[in-house]
Amino acid sequence: MKKPYIPFRLPLEDIININEFINELLEANKLIAIYEVLLSKSKLDPNLLLAPITLKEAIQSTRIEGTQITLDDMLEYGVDETNSTVDIREVLNYSRALSEGENLIKRLPISSRVIKELHRILLEGDVRGNSRNPGEFRAIQNFIGPPGCTIQTASFIPPEPQLVPEYMSNLEKYINEPTDNLNDIVRIAIIHAQFETIHPFLDGNGRIGRILVPLYLYDKGVISSPNFFVSESLEKDKFKYYKLLNDIRVEYSDDTKELAIQRWNEWIKFFINATIIQSKKNIKLIEDIDNLYNNTVNKSRELINSNKLIDIIKIMFKKPIFIKKSILECVDIPSSTLGVYLNRLEEAHIIYSDGRVRNKKYYFYDLINILRQQ
Structure with missing residues (x-):
């Protein structure tokens, strides 16, 4: 033995x-x-x-x-x-x-x-x-x-x-x-x-x-x-x-x-x-995420004029799959206003959703794909 x-x-x-x-x-x-x-x-x-x-x-x-x-x-x-x-x-x-x-x-x-x-x-x-x-x-x-x-x-x-x-x-x-x-x-x-x-x-x-x-x-x-x-x-x-x-x-x-x-x-x-x-x-x-962050901020600023925009984007980078509540818990913004902003980001193909009426999930695929490839 x-x-x-x-x-x-x-x-x-x-x-x-x-x-x-x-x-x-x-x-x-x-x-x-x-x-x-x-x-x-x-x-x-x-x-x-x-x-x-x-x-x-x-x-x-x-x-x-x-x-x-x-x-x-x-x-x-x-x-x-x-x-x-x-x-x-x-x-x-x-x-x-x-x-x-x-x-x-x-x-x-x-x-x-x-x-x-x-x-x-x-x-x-x-x-x-x-x-x-x-x-x-x-x-x-x-x-x-x-x-x-x-x-x-x-x-x-x-x-x-x-x-x-x-x-x-x-x-x-x-x-x-x-x-x-x-x-x-x-x-x-x-x-x-x-x-x-x-x-x-x-x-x-x-x-x-x-x-x-x-x-x-x-x-x-x-x-x-x-x-x-x-x-x-x-x-x-x-x-x-x-x-x-x-x-x-x-x-x-x-x-x-x-x-x-x-x-x-x-x-x-x-x-x-x-x-x-x-x-x-x-x-x-880090280089890929930094480049994505810069591009996302620049594209989003063309759609949304708000001093809350950067805070919203940062939450997207922390949680690339999220619901409205994920952002509302961290950013002081009316829910209805956030809904308008998210719709604009979705229409511009920056984020995508599952289409649900309640508890809609949003997917920040550009970041998810970077993470998947690593």
Whole structure:
């Protein structure tokens, strides 16, 4: 029978060879810096601009775990919250955990305490895994493998449960008091892999591990808010993602040192490339949304002369599927006046509606299509 794995302790002395991925690392840091500049210069409030990016992250991270939710499903749910499903609740929990993580690390270090609270939120309510000790490290042995596998046929058996607090303490110290000289992007690649290897919870480890990526980069000042995500890139190559993570789990000895060096550096290079891919997507997304915003404002001003117009358009960018109530809750404008404005926007093919008399839904397809393509 396979034995539970004994992880490396951090830092990874003499394992990481930065020359293996130095060009990729330089490119990743450059692109993240460009992304941050574009965010700061956008005419849209960064919170509005990041809302769809954050939603897509929650969707992609839960899809890696097997949910079938789509962007359109979540946008529709944002208008009508009566048709909740397990998949939708899991996406909402992920978004809440990410938001709470940002609040917590403004006053606390990234620690087991914070990680446990994020896990509690992630598995709160009627979702899969809600009976598997939310917010608590596992007290029993778990294992990883394809559906239906047993511990004998598992592809990976994490460390024994009594060792989890010790390994998490080592990880926490590395997060907050690193003694190596590695770049923060390299460090978060190591942190993510180590967290997934420890697998401290009975369920939700993958999602918590991916939430740690933007939280760590935000905590270290690499990004201005926890808004840089890699789940979409990882989801597209998820079997490679799983394989490379599993490959780093070698028994460390003098005989296997070269193999460990090769596999760890291959994993880090893959992770950095995922950040490059995502950076390029985010940069294009911001540019496309900025251009759409400018065009929408210019076209709408030809139709509507109102100091409320910009506020209405901003709501459309935050909620590209909406009803009148969505705007009335945020903009001080008579309902009848808003109805006239929305009719004009619809006649000009800026927005489209489902044609209903009551609770009419409006669709800002130009933005929806940009989000779908990313």
